[in-house]
Amino acid sequence: MTHLLAPMLALTAAAAAPEPALRIAYAPMLDAEAKAEAPVIPPAPLPLDATPTQRAMAPPGEVTALADEGLRIGKVDVLAGGKLLLTNGVSTLEGSSGGGLARWATIGGRQMRSGIGLSAHGIAIELPDFGWRSYGGLLGLGDRLELSIARADFDTRDAGALLGIGQGYTFNLDTFGAKLRVTGDAVYGETWLPQIAIGVEHKRSRDAALVRALGAADASGTDYTLSVTKLLLAQSLLVNGTLRYTKANELGLLGFGSANAGYRVQFEGSLSYQLSRRAVIGAEYRSKPDNLGLGDDDWMDIFAAYALTDHLTLTAAYVDLGSIATFSDQRGGFLSAQVAF
Amino acid sequence: MLLTTATAAALMLLQQAPAEGTDWDAEFGVETKERDPVTDEFPVDPYPQSNANAGAGPYNSARLVEAFGGREGIRRIAERTVELSEADPRIAAIFESHDMVRLKRTLSEQFCYLLGAGCDYTGRDMRTIHAEMGVTKADMNALVENLQAAMRETGVPFAAQNRLLAKLAPMSRQVVTR
Numbered sequence: 001m002t003h004l005l006a007p008m009l010a011l012t013a014a015a016a017a018p019e020p021a022l023r024i025a026y027a028p029m030l031d032a033e034a035k036a037e038a039p040v041i042p043p044a045p046l047p048l049d050a051t052p053t054q055r056a057m058a059p060p061g062e063v064t065a066l067a068d069e070g071l072r073i074g075k076v077d078v079l080a081g082g083k084l085l086l087t088n089g090v091s092t093l094e095g096s097s098g099g100g101l102a103r104w105a106t107i108g109g110r111q112m113r114s115g116i117g118l119s120a121h122g123i124a125i126e127l128p129d130f131g132w133r134s135y136g137g138l139l140g141l142g143d144r145l146e147l148s149i150a151r152a153d154f155d156t157r158d159a160g161a162l163l164g165i166g167q168g169y170t171f172n173l174d175t176f177g178a179k180l181r182v183t184g185d186a187v188y189g190e191t192w193l194p195q196i197a198i199g200v201e202h203k204r205s206r207d208a209a210l211v212r213a214l215g216a217a218d219a220s221g222t223d224y225t226l227s228v229t230k231l232l233l234a235q236s237l238l239v240n241g242t243l244r245y246t247k248a249n250e251l252g253l254l255g256f257g258s259a260n261a262g263y264r265v266q267f268e269g270s271l272s273y274q275l276s277r278r279a280v281i282g283a284e285y286r287s288k289p290d291n292l293g294l295g296d297d298d299w300m301d302i303f304a305a306y307a308l309t310d311h312l313t314l315t316a317a318y319v320d321l322g323s324i325a326t327f328s329d330q331r332g333g334f335l336s337a338q339v340a341f
Numbered sequence: 342m343l344l345t346t347a348t349a350a351a352l353m354l355l356q357q358a359p360a361e362g363t364d365w366d367a368e369f370g371v372e373t374k375e376r377d378p379v380t381d382e383f384p385v386d387p388y389p390q391s392n393a394n395a396g397a398g399p400y401n402s403a404r405l406v407e408a409f410g411g412r413e414g415i416r417r418i419a420e421r422t423v424e425l426s427e428a429d430p431r432i433a434a435i436f437e438s439h440d441m442v443r444l445k446r447t448l449s450e451q452f453c454y455l456l457g458a459g460c461d462y463t464g465r466d467m468r469t470i471h472a473e474m475g476v477t478k479a480d481m482n483a484l485v486e487n488l489q490a491a492m493r494e495t496g497v498p499f500a501a502q503n504r505l506l507a508k509l510a511p512m513s514r515q516v517v518t519r
Contacts, residue, residue, distance in 0.1 A: 113477065113479075189511060190511055233510055234504050234507035
């Protein structure tokens with residue numbers, strides 16, 4: 001009995017008093033090894049098709065409103081992003097992707113090929129006699145098609161009374177746009193081949209009776225556009241040009257055409273310089289017809305755009321809209337915010 | 342039932358254990374590549390070497406080379422770009438099972454050649470390398486972002502960064518295959 005118990009007691013004693021040095025030495029060694037690797041990259045969220053347990057156990061990744069992985073439905077990436085910063089442009093007054101005043105050949109939204117993207121924006125312009133507010137959204141389908149919608153409210157403030165249409169009369173304009181990338185790539189591919197897009201903008205003035213009384217032939221009309229865009233990387237320059245076949249008076253706020261004037265080709269363009277991945281500065285120019293004989297001027301601006309995050313872009317500009325409805329020297333500030341996925 | 346079990350048991354007992362130290366790779370004809378003891382790279386099949394494989398001609402500007410921190414800076418940027426991309430969940434899978442030692446060297450040579458820092462490019466041409474990789478434009482964007490991060494860390498001015506990208510961007514036609 002005793003000779004059986006002795007080794008058992010010895011075993012128990014060994015279990016009760018394990019060599020503490022071994023166990024304690026382990027942890028700092030593991031820590032030291034982990035520190036030496038020093039991963040700089042934040043941990044990535046697991047793909048959506050990982051098992052729920054795995055996803056629950058995984059450390060949280062960088063948090064954004066919709067994360068950066070988006071959603072995959074069939075073969076379509078929904079809101080998964082992928083574009084380089086600022087290559088989706090910023091929203092124009094008419095809701096299309098562009099540079100503020102001028103339409104670009106870019107497709108809005110942050111999606112890549114076989115992806116779907118969304119973007120929403122708001123714009124405010126303060127002029128000596130008028131105020132402009134517009135807002136809208138767009139849907140980007142792959143690197144091919146952009147469908148946009150925007151609403152503009154143009155407040156005439158005191159000028160309204162002087163023009164005899166009423167103090168603070170506000171013109172409203174709805175714009176429905178579509179843009180199709182025909183060929184080329186704004187960033188990649190041959191340097192001489194820009195991104196080329198064609199498009200339409202159907203606009204409907206919500207002040208039909210008034211704009212007809214002002215001399216416009218129609219309360220709705222459609223612009224046709226041909227745009228080219230190229231990022232000249234060697235010069236850090238983004239060049240845009242658009243030919244617009246239009247009969248709109250002040251973008252359509254004052255209706256379309258007149259008794260003796262209709263469609264005409266107009267030019268809008270912008271030139272911007274990349275200061276960094278996130279910041280660009282530039283200038284824009286947009287010619288406009290003067291169908292109503294009210295001294296409708298060409299528009300121009302200098303602007304700065306900043307991508308605050310992958311999703312949020314802010315634009316500030318100094319705009320010179322010339323004479324609007326006989327009120328001259330309409331120069332002021334332009335602010336816009338765009339959220340894109 | 343009993344017979345089957347008994348037969349199985351008998352067969353199991355009759356089986357001979359494989360000899361100790363069997364070289365299973367040799368048994369199954371698995372070929373292993375050995376890293377070159379000097380370069381630490383895996384050997385590749387021979388191919389005609391030419392600077393034309395770099396995909397574009399070089400700049401001729403001492404200031405540009407200086408902006409990148411000379412050959413040493415360019416090498417660090419290339420290696421860092423590869424490291425960031427290996428750790429980038431968006432594109433890490435593309436780099437798996439490729440020779441990162443060799444990629445770091447050839448990418449560094451390519452950047453060095455394109456920037457006119459006086460290196461020769463000894464890698465293969467862009468189309469051959471990327472033929473089977475199935476790279477998308479989104480992958481290319483991810484790589485560009487990693488390269489930009491590497492250049493930013495090294496303190497390359499943005500305009501100079503863009504001049505390197507200007508050489509690389511047109512190569513998307515050979516790199517992006519889907």
